[in-house]
Amino acid sequence: MKEKVTKEEVEEEPLSPMARLFQLQELDNCIVTMIGFKAKLSPDIILDDLKHNVYKHPRFCSKLVIATHTIHIYSDDGARWIKTKVNVEDHVFAPDIDPHEINEDGDSFVDDYVSRLTLNPLDKARPLWEIHILNVKTFDAEAVGVMRCHHSLADGMSLMSLLVACTRKSSDPEAFPTIPAIKRRGKTMSHPFSDKGWFLRLIFAIYSTxxxxWNTIVDLLLLLATALFLNDTETPLNEGAGVGNNLRRFYHRAVSLNDIKFVKNAMNMTINDVLLGATQAALSRYLNHRYGDKDGEDGTTTSYLNNLPGKIRTRAGVAINLRRDIGIQPVEDMLAKGSECRWGNYNSFVFVPFSISLETDPLVPLLKAKSIMERKKHSLYPSMLYLIIKFILNMFGHKAGLFRRSFSNITTFMSNIVGPMEEVSLHGNHIAYIALSNYGQPQALMIHFISYAEKMVISLTVDPEVIPDPQKICDEMEESLKAMKDTLSTKSDRRVVGSHNRGQ
Incomplete structure (x- = not known):
């Protein structure tokens, strides 16, 4: 029977397709947002603010109720958001930390604390979120706030919009942060006949269609093949992976956003293309090192050689925001009925193949990433997949194993989220960094990027039994970006010198 709704609870609405997907047992997924602050935090201030404002947001004052049966011909699992009274004290934790327990290593303490959370499921009898306040000094912060919420509440863009709405500019405590207007780039192919006759334009339009x-059909067939039999090659990135409830560890690293923009502009591509190219290069170098360690004798390593086996199939699931406006949005607009920038999980994903190889030219991975993403953009697959997920979940509910196998058969997932353009403060507390991750997936590696002011924060979630050294992946990422920037800077300098010499 359906769970009884009390007088303090009001039924609201069913879950969206992606929210229901994240509720599947093998994909039970939580988002972890770690925020570093430049000063100690007062738990009382956080509690007081939540008491006055949490009721304004329906997802944070609603619990998830799943009926044991439905009367519809479609199997929607009876999952509903039920608005309920929130006892904020049940959701905010500020542990009394013994200084001797830290042993002058705050980073390890925070890492261990957050990792232990991954073994403790959220209490589904309450709204699916919680906040942990850790007044511990780390390498890059004086205190760390950790927000954990179930992925069914929202995607990363929705949560970032909510966070920005709660902050103010650090340079002007009375001013709201600047919200950049980011429009989606057109998905149509570049038109070579824009100045030609109508016949050539018609031919190109037919060709483009x-x-x-064709791209959409191929992508859908690849999804079906992945669900049935097409799995990635077993490598040190996924050996032994496949259990989503294993303990996870989190690691983050900040790099220069201006350097990434320099590469983006020089190569005439998007920031996503640059990040994909750098990730492809970094994982190639990391795998080469791991294979070198395996092949070395007597504890020696051969990682300076090309140790990669041939024909490695490695793919990343890349999150795609389906909203028309893809940047940070005003929360009141997202919550408005019928909003085009709706709150929740309005996203999809594409499978992106990585070319795992050592390249002498650092720009080759960028060119490969740009070529792949240009093809993916010229496909209706993300929108079609969203509709397919909705249809299959309506028809088969929790028995829909297609997506569980699809997720399990690829190596990693990636996302990139636009954060605040300038440094911001939360209740007067200056934010040093924002790192967003998630766990619960079958992959041993998840990669997330989030921009903040002049930094790009790389966040990794790893299964430590499979990937014991996530810092080396970040090292390789940083080194790859540096090599790309240096190569482009050298080429730019040569062009300037050549132009000067011709002028003389």
Missing amino acids: LILI
Whole structure:
């Protein structure tokens, strides 16, 4: 029977397709947002603010109720958001930390604390979120706030919009942060006949449409193949992976956003393309090192050689925001009925193949990433997949194993979220960094990027039994970005010198 709704609870609405997907047992997924602060935090201030404002947001004052049966011909699992009274004290934790327990290593303490959370499921009898306040000094912060919420509440863009709405500019405590207007780039192919006759434009339009249809069909067939039999090669990135409830560890690293923008502009590509190219290069170098360690004798390593085996199939699931406006949005607009920038999980994903190889030219991975993403953008697959997920979940509910196998058969997942353009403060507390991750997936590696002011924060979630050294992946990422920037800077300098010499 359906769980009884008390007088303090009001039924609201069913879960969205992606929210229901994240509720599947093998994909029970939580988002962890770690925020570093430049001063100690007062738990009382956080509690007082939540008491006055949590009721304004329906997802944070609603619990998830799942009926044991439905009367519809479609199997929607009876999952509903039920608005309920929130006892904020049940959701905010500020442990009394013994200084001797830290042993002058705050980073390890925070890492261990957050990792232990991954073994403790959220209490589904209450709204699915909680906040942990850790007044511990780390390498890059004086205190760390950790927010954990179930992925069914929202995607990363929704949560970032909510966080920004709660902050003010650090340079002007009375001013709201600047919200950049980011429009989606057009998905149409570049038109070579824009100044030609109508016949050539018509031929190109037909050609572009056929390519769009072909790319969509190929992508959908690859999804089906992945669900049935097409799995990635077993490598040190996924050996032994596949259990989503294993303990996870989190690691983050900040790099220069200006350097990434320099590469983006020099290569005429998007920031996503740069991040994909750098990740592809970094994972190639990391795998080469791991294979070198395996092949070395008597504890020696051969990682300076090309130790990569041939024909490695490695793919990343890349999150795609389906909203028309893809940047930070005003929360009141997202919560408005019928909003085009809706709150929740309005996203999809594409499978992106990585070319795992050592390249002498650091720009090659960038060119490969740009080529792949240009093809993925000219496809209706993300929107079609969202509709397919909705249809299959409606028809088969929790028995829909297609997506569980699809997720399990690829190596990693990636996302990139636009954060505040300038440094911001929360209740007067200056934010040093924002790192967003998630766990619960079958992959041993998840990679997330989030921009904050002039930094790009790389966040990794790893299964430590499979990937014991996530810092080396970040090292390789940083080194790859540096090599790309240095190569482009050298080429730019040569062009300037050449132009000067010709002028003389």
